Amino acid sequence: MIQTIEIGLTIPDNEAYTALTTLQRLGVEIGGLRRADLWRFELAASAAESFVDHVRTLETIYNPNKHTLRVRHDERPACGEVWIDEPGHGVLESPVRISGRVLPGVERAARSVSWHLQAPEGGPASAEVVRRAVEILLCNPAFQKATI
Secondary structure, eight states, rough: EEEEEEESSSSSHHHHHHHHHHHHHTTOOOOOEEEEEEEEEOOOOTTTTTTHHHHHTTTTOTTTTTTTEEOOOOSSOOEEEEEEEEESSSEESSSSSEEEEEOOTTEEEEEEEEHHHEESSSSBBHHHHHHHHIIIIIOOTTTEEEEE
16 A cells, blocks of 8 residues: 655745745746655555554654645656655665664655646646746756656
């Protein structure tokens, strides 16, 4: 079973702000940009029920004072979103350890970056705008892979 968890900031995100202003300066018409860590965990069925509660105890990836945690049920990025992966990097194999702690029932974990692009008038940016932002700034094809 795959469990996908998105962890975003509730405090100002300087990296997202810099990317937003850079994209706007380069002519990409977006009104907002949000960044989040996207964790995909391959779980044994026995670990699924309490897994999200367990993630909430992992201080290095989730701090309730500055993060939001959202369980994702989609297997692909939503409209206006892109997932950036670095193949061969950010993948943890069994036994999966985060913060030195073994995650029971987790066979594999992979971390990506999720970028949510907002149109100037609100709502998600179009696929064309997302592709342009990916090509111009959000993904380096030399070592990253974008999923739109």
